[in-house]
Amino acid sequence: MPTAFPDIDVLEDVLDVAARAPSAGNAQPWRWHVDRGGIRLLADWTRSLGDSDDDRRDVILSCGAVLHHCAVALAAAGWSSRIQRTPDDTVLAALELHRSDPGEGTRELAAAITGRRADRRSYHGALPAGTVELLVLRAERFGVRLAVVPSARWARLGDAEFALRYGDPAPGHAGDDAVMLVVATETDSDAARLRAGEAISDLTLAAASLGLASCPLTNPLKDPRNRLALTCEVFDGEAHPQALIKLGPRPDGELPPAEDRRSVAETTTFDLDRDRSVVDDVEPFAP
Ligand SMILES: Cc1cc2nc3c(=O)[nH]c(=O)nc-3n(C[C@H](O)[C@H](O)[C@H](O)COP(=O)(O)O)c2cc1C
Known part of the structure; x- marks a missing residue:
């Protein structure tokens, strides 16, 4: 158990910044519980947009x-976190906090948080050379695969809607020069x-810090035929696509x-008098 611990003001600021994270439908389906043992992250299933997988x-x-986002904001505030992922079937992550000076890379990512957006506009022009290779290396640090979706395989359908197109006639990008990336994992577990x-x-913050626009997308993966075709074409059937990221200037x-x-008060319970307190009303994330 670490002896030093951040003040509540620091913790509130950090969680407020972390809340700038992107989320599907801006649902922000998370809860935090903070006691002197650290910070625990739980899923808030009441904010799920439906019941499907x-x-x-x-x-x-x-x-x-x-x-x-939370780990980056903590690090920028002088607290590194040792993260235990899925320590049991209710807690998604437990963060133990230790004093530590932030490195330059962390400062840059943290500074990018307020300027990052899910940017659904058309992008014009090419990416700087080496950008995709850099992001592939970043993804590897998370044990995650990153690849480019062939440009003939995705379409812009309207102002803010995108689709994968396998089997349909070539649809075109309507003047959008974006590169479409796919994030995939070896297994399809909750931990993955x-x-x-x-x-x-990490990738969308890195993009923002490089002056690039990005938008995470999962809707185009919701048609199982397109998901399977993408898996076979890009990963030889050996990875599970989790999300797309549209990237460009x-x-x-x-x-x-x-x-x-949502405010920190809406998402967070604080119990700073205790080392390890029980979190109320938790639902297992592994049903
Ligand atoms: C897992 C995930 C899936 C998303 N899927 C889509 C999507 O299919 N279409 C879309 O337009 N935006 C999608 N987004 C972007 C969110 O709508 C966006 O993050 C949210 O509205 C908050 O806006 P901000 O990222 O600009 O802060 C997704 C974001 C995440 C994290």
Whole structure:
């Protein structure tokens, strides 16, 4: 058990920043419990957008994204976290906190949090050389695979809608030069989905810090035929696609407006008098 522990003001600030994480439908399906043992992350199933396996995937991916945002915000505040993932079937992650000075890379990621958006606009022009290779290496640190979706296999359907197109006539991108990336994992477990969510957070923050635009997408993967065709074509059938990330040069003009977030008071219970307290009303994430 670490002896030093952040003040509640620091913890509130960190969790407020972490809440800027992307989440499917901006549902923010997470809960935090903080005691002197550290911070625990739980899924909030009441905020799931449905009951299908795809909806469950969206919840865990979103929780992975907020976990990574939280670790980055903690590190920038001078607290590194030792993370135990899925320590039991109710807690998605337990973070034990230790004092530590942030490195330059962490500072850059943390600074990118407020300027990152799910940017659904069309992107124009090419990525700087080496960008995809850099992001592939970053994804590997999370045990996650990253590949490019062949450009003939995705389409822009409208202002903010994208689809995979296997079997249909070539649809075109309607002037969108984006590169479409696919994040995949070796297994399709909740633990793997959590890691994929962390990678989505890391990759979109890294993109923002490089001055690029990005948008995570899972809706295009919800048609099982397209998901299977993508898996076979890009991964020889040997990985599980978890999400797409649209990536490209940031369009000119203002950033898309920041979407609302739940307050720390709505998502968090604090029990700072105790080393290890019981979290009320938890549902197992592994049914
Ligand atoms: C797991 C996940 C899936 C998402 N899927 C989609 C999607 O299919 N289509 C879309 O337009 N946005 C998608 N998003 C982006 C969210 O809608 C966006 O993060 C949320 O509205 C908050 O906005 P912000 O990221 O700009 O803060 C997804 C985000 C995550 C983390």
